[in-house]
Amino acid sequence: MKNKGRLLFGGILAVPIAFSISILFESLWVGYFAAFITATIWLIVLDRSIVSKSQNKSSKTLIRTFIGLLVITQLYASIQYYEQAERHGDNLNNIRTTIVSSISHLEMEKTLQHTLRHYYLETDQTELTLEDSFRELFEDRMADSNTFLHETPNDSEDMHFTYEIASPDSIILSVSATFTPGTDVVFENRSGQTGMYEARTTLTKNGVVYERQN
Amino acid sequence: MNDRIKPYVPWINVSLIVSLNFLALYAITSVYSVMPGNSWYYSIISAIAIPGFEISHYILLENISGFGGDQIPISEFLKTVAISVIGIVTLFILATWFFTKGLLSRNADNQPSGVLWYVGTIIVILGITLSTFVGIRNSSISPASKQNEQSIETNRSLDQLRTYMTNVAFDASEWWILPYEKGGGNGSFFINEDEALTLSDLEFYNPEHPDFELIIDEILSDSTMIVKGSLINHDVEAESDRHILLEITPMNDSVFKFQTTR
DSSP states (O other): HHHHHHHHHHHHHHHHHHHTTTHHTOOOOOOHHHHHHHHHHHHHHHHHHHGGSOOOOOHHHHHHHHHHHHHHHHHHHHHHHHHHHHHHHHHHEEEEEEHHHHHHHHHHHHHHHHHHHHHHSSSSSTOOOHHHHHHHGGGGGBOOOGOOOSSSTTOOEEEEEEEEETTTTTTEEEEEEEEOOSSSSTTTTSSOOOEEEEEEEEETTTTOOOOOOO | TTTTHHHHHHHHHHHHHHHHHHHHHHHHHTTTGGGGGGGHHHHHHHHHOOHHHHHHHHHHHHHHHHHOOOOOOOOHHHHHHHHHHHHHHIIIIIIIHHHHHHHHSSTTSOOSSSSHHHHHHHHHHHHHHHHHHHHHHHHSHHOOOOOOOHHHHHHHHHHHHHHHHHHHHHHHHHHHSOOOGGGGSSOBSSSSSOOOOOOSSTTTTTTTTTEEEEEEEEETTEEEEEEEEEOOOOSSSHHHGEEEEEEOOTSSSOOOEOOOOO
């Protein structure tokens, strides 16, 4: 009886210990499946130490059938839940990346095409540079640390724009996302983060070139 | 009572209680929005009978919060850990223990003994039936979800078409701005009275695109043109869903705007 009590308390203790690795890995699924495996091992020990020693064959069969079914159906449902959660996560990430990518592309390309239009069609090009046009049009959006302010500023926005005057006739606008992931998880962003969406648009006298970098 | 039925009485009782639980769960989930006070019952049954549900629920909330740039408090994470651990211990350790012990120590009538046997057996059976139901429901594709999938797929294709048309619009706008010596139109979509910009002049345009077809619908003036984009090789519910019109106006700061199809 004493040994049986130890077996029960061993199981009750082993499951939380196995699950605690979820805190280490910051992943609930890792902890859940570790606890699931531990519980399955405990059920095998229960079978070996108690069920298999019983003389009642019908009870043995009944217990093994029910516990076997329990483990299989729970594993099946858990895998379904896991796949569903992964699918939702991927979909939301894709939607987020598509939104950020589209908005930032529009904002950067429109800004630089506006500059290009101003330079070629609204000024005397022999005396001015693209930088002059850019400054004339967007001086109020050029902030400290090369930050390029949004057309409609919003502190909670995910996108951080920067500008760079590479030469008087070459202007670069870049965007780094704060929490929207890019394609490469180890990509080092200009902002100091890793794995976030990043793109840049370059304006020269030949036009505008947009490049997604992550 | 008939002696032949007597050994099965505990199982009949368990079946009745499990059936009542199923009815209660159905009632709660089908009128859930008007009976939020009863959700505690649903939460307890889910946490014990299908512990994976609590984690799936947390991950979904975490993804939704992350979508808006927010983070779920650590207390929520720890709460989910605690509920999941209690669920797994109750289902796999305590319930199976009481179930096993009760069956192995039958009484004189050859019936499983003890109130705890009832508790353990009900939980084990709910664990088997609910997880089977959830597993089958999540893996099967109903006609409604098939229709949803087609609708999602169509919207995704239309979004991709809009992105493609946006890139072509920027190309057209750039062509309009650039001077003749840079291969542009110098402030016009017309090269001369008879000749105008064609899509093949644009770098981003792909005449062999496997999914989309673009045509210049109309050049309304030297600074306004309309491009029509269509989905090809794609099933859509209504033919009008297949097309998108885009007005390109490089003189305006907006550069272009999408129109409803005609």
